[in-house]
Amino acid sequence: DAGITQSPRHKVTETGTPVTLRCHQTENHRYMYWYRQDPGHGLRLIHYSYGVKDTDKGEVSDGYSVSRSKTEDFLLTLESATSSQTSVYFCAISETRDRGTGELFFGEGSRLTVL
């Protein structure tokens, strides 16, 4: 199994509070991704990173920010959580996006509930 650790695995918070989810990898992969999974929507990309301090937006980036100060860590922050951000969040990594196999390795997910 790819070495990907997400924390926390479960979190319940209140509307308006800040939340940070952490993804830590031990594979030294260049690309890291944050997805959210919701019933009826499948997986949707929030943000991704293609190197330290290099990030870009996905299709559902509003309300989220990310940071990557080290190769192994990719943080997802909800500055002011809303109930619509209740979801399961998955971190994924890949060795290369361009002309590579395209295979993503996923963490086990972080379940966030915003009351």
Place this chain on the structure above:
Amino acid sequence: AQSVTQLDSQVPVFEEAPVELRCNYSSSVSVYLFWYVQYPNQGLQLLLKYLSGSTLVESINGFEAEFNKSQTSFHLRKPSVHISDTAEYFCAVSDRGYSTLTFGKGTMLLVSP
């Protein structure tokens, strides 16, 4: 832009029956295609992929998928399913690795005895 349509949100089958999970994609360029599987309370893992070459690709646990360019499809099949195949299956597309993966909404395969 690319997109993926999984035509069935849920597919119930009996053990040892054949199954087909349908996937259609749209893209203006050549693509890479993938099937991922998600077992309960776990992350996704790659089941099989089409990059180039033979249009029929197989997984180690008996699934296969065929890339059909004219019909823009990448349907997943298994001739005889097991209870342990119960999971959610996601089809995904990439424009030859130059973009991030776009996932379909998933098909829940429910295998009963």
